[in-house]
Amino acid sequence: MMKYLNFILLVYLLVFISGCETDKKSDSINKTKTELTIPLAGGDTTIFDASSHAFSIPAPNLTAAALHKHLKGDVEFEAVFVTAPAEVNPGLGPIYNNVSCINCHSRDGRGRPPDIDGKLVSLLFRLSLPNNNKDMDGKPPIPVPGYGTQLNNKAIYGTPAEGNVDISYTEQPLLTSEGTKIHLRYPNYTITDAYYPLPEDIEVSPRVAPVVFGLGLLEAIPQENIISNADESDINADGISGKPNYVWDVIKKQYALGRFGWKANQPNLLQQVASAYHDDMGLTTSLFQMENSIGQSQHTNVSPSPEVSDEILDVVTFYVQTLAVPARRNVDDPKVIQGEQLFTQAQCDTCHIPTHRTGVFPGIPSISNQTIHPYTDLLLHDMGPDLADNRPDFQASGSEWRTPPLWGIGLVRTVNGHTNFLHDGRARNLLEAVLWHGGEAEKSRNMTLEMSQTERDALIAFLESL
Ligand code: HEC
Ligand code: HEC
Structure with missing residues (x-):
């Protein structure tokens, strides 16, 4: 049976590939057949590559001119910035977290909390003061004097970095219905080496760098489709609400639907x-013309002219809009098929x-009119007190997070060499990530704990096939 399915798959693929080269009509018919066998995660931007480069490949349907622009963006995504003045890429800092995009989004993939060496690389901390004024609900986070809204743990020569973070974990056991013990590690974050007094009531939100492929497709989902899945007061009474974030759009100068970041705190990829x-x-652009150290007494070197040109901003934005989405693997494995059914039964698909x-995305036909399988609703959900950062971000409360897309999640190990998941990388594998779910997803988590070992393995096999 397996062999037979593989054979059909091969035939469909061959028909699909040859179809691409013939007329458009038969192309779309064949694609429908392929869809039945392998759901093309990123529509026509899907690539069949499960190697360590899987997240770094340009969408295969870009025109030659678009590919050229993408590759320019790729160079800038990898560009290392240095202290001004310098011939190439000056303007870093004065305070910063890292020197290039790729250093955090390694191989266009995801970051992780530090190893035993304790060095923060791709995990950063957002900061704010509590909001005690009802009128300010839903507004931008309140900056912390001396720090702003992010802890910059690095600085150029001669200026102090803002501080560092000490991370420790406490393990707590959890029992499955069959009595198997699973340990979750609870993180504890302490800001150290603070260069300036820290307010006692400071709010701290840890966030690892997410993957950056497939994002243009998420940007191209019509706003009304996203909002149509929201159910803020849970009218259908399934225990799952889903709420849009509305965040400040600095170009339009108005509130707009949030889509990017762990709390959907950014409205579009350019911003x-x-x-x-x-x-x-610590680099200025036409969107953010003041240094990130503005108003901090230790820094006087405020440079008003953009350190990064609009052209670079444009090609880097295009780059993250047009990275291909890797295709699923092992879709005909019976275990994966069983896992997919359990994913639905456990209500995972209500949020994912x-x-x-x-x-239609203006100017980028390759991401327009695509049927895609990202496994997200791009909405905020209350995930319970254990995952809460207790730092509101526009409409997102201290316990709400945006459902992250799950496409490509099974390839993180291959691409990034680790399996740390969730907003701060506390989960050490996919099962732990699921068992951290609380709040609106508590029922899903409990159902996962009540599954037999074989069923839980199947659920994980499904996630690994994404
Ligand atoms: C210090 C590490 C770091 C650096 C450097 C960095 N990022 Fe990120 N990036 C993050 C983190 C952390 C997030 C999530 C932020 C949040 O949730 O608030 C993120 C989010 C993103 C997202 C949104 C992803 C999503 O799924 O919502 C994009 C796109 C992105 N970064 C692109 C870039 C680009 C382009 C650069 C270089 C100009 C860059 N990043 C530099 C850590 C970094
Ligand atoms: C109520 C909505 C909701 C439901 C139901 C839900 N999830 Fe999630 N899921 C989320 C949110 C929100 C996060 C991010 C939480 C965080 O990072 O703190 C997440 C994170 C994840 C992650 C880690 C993703 C990453 O990029 O780190 C995995 C894996 C996952 N969910 C799988 C599942 C599975 C499997 C189920 C069903 C058993 C499920 N989820 C049910 C909302 C949901």
Whole structure:
């Protein structure tokens, strides 16, 4: 049976590939057949590559001109910035977290909390003061005097870094219905080496760098489709609400639907990229013209002219909009098929919505009108007190997080050499990630604990096939 399925798959693939080269009509018919066998995770931007480069491949349907632009963006994504003045890539800092995009989004993949060496590389900490004014609910986080809204743990020569973070974990056991013990590690974060007095009521939100492929497709999902899945007051009474975040759009100067970041705190990729240059690397752009150290007494070197040009901002944004999505693997494995059924039974698909259709994205036909399988609703959910960072971010409360897409999650081990999941990388494997689910997802978590070992293995096999 397995052999037979593989054979059919091969025939469909061959038909699909040859179809691509013939007329458009038969192409779309054949694609429908392929969809039945392998769901093309990223529509026409899908690539069949499960190697350590799986997250770094340009969408295969880009035109020659678009590919050229993508590759320019790739160079800039890897560019290492240095202290000004310098011939190449000056302007780093004065305070920053890392010197290039790729250093945090290693191989366009995800970051992790530090090893035993304790050095923060791809995990950063957002900061704020509590909001005690009802009128300020849903507004931007309140900056901490001397720090702003992010802890910059590095600084250029001659200036102090803002501080560092000490991370320790306490293990707590959890029992499955069959009596198997699983340990979860509870993180504890302490800011150390603070250069300036820290307020006692400071709010700290740890966040690891997420993967950056497939993001143009998520940006191209029509806003009304995302909002149509929201159920803020849980009218259908399934215990799962889902709420849109509305965040400040600095170009339009108005609130807009949030889509990117762990709390959906960025409205689009251009602003996300400009914020990364600004907050993570201390580089100004036309969107954020003041240094990230503005107002901090130890820094006087405020440079108003953009350190990163609009052209670079444009190609880097295009780069993260047009990275291909890796295809699923082992889709005909009976264990994976069983896992997919359990995924539905345990209500995982209520938040991790498998399928969306993109609209027309101005200027980028390759990500327009695609049927995609990202496994997210891009909405916020209350995930319970254990996952809470207790730091509100616009409409997101201290315990709400955006459902992260699950596509490609089974390839993180191959690409990034680790299996640390969730917003701060506390989960050491996929099962732990699921067992951390609480709040609206508590029922799903409990169902996972009540599964037999074989069923739980199947659920994980399904996640690994994504
Ligand atoms: C210090 C590490 C670090 C650096 C440097 C960095 N990022 Fe990130 N990036 C992150 C983290 C952490 C997040 C999640 C932020 C959040 O949730 O608030 C993120 C989020 C993103 C996202 C949104 C992903 C999603 O799924 O929502 C994009 C796109 C992105 N970064 C691109 C870039 C680009 C482009 C650069 C270089 C200009 C860059 N990043 C530099 C750590 C980093
Ligand atoms: C109520 C909505 C909801 C339900 C139901 C839900 N999830 Fe999630 N899931 C989330 C959110 C939100 C996160 C991010 C939490 C965090 O990082 O703190 C997440 C994170 C994950 C992650 C880690 C992703 C990453 O990038 O680190 C995996 C894996 C996952 N979920 C699988 C599942 C499975 C399997 C089920 C069903 C047993 C499930 N989820 C049910 C909302 C949900």
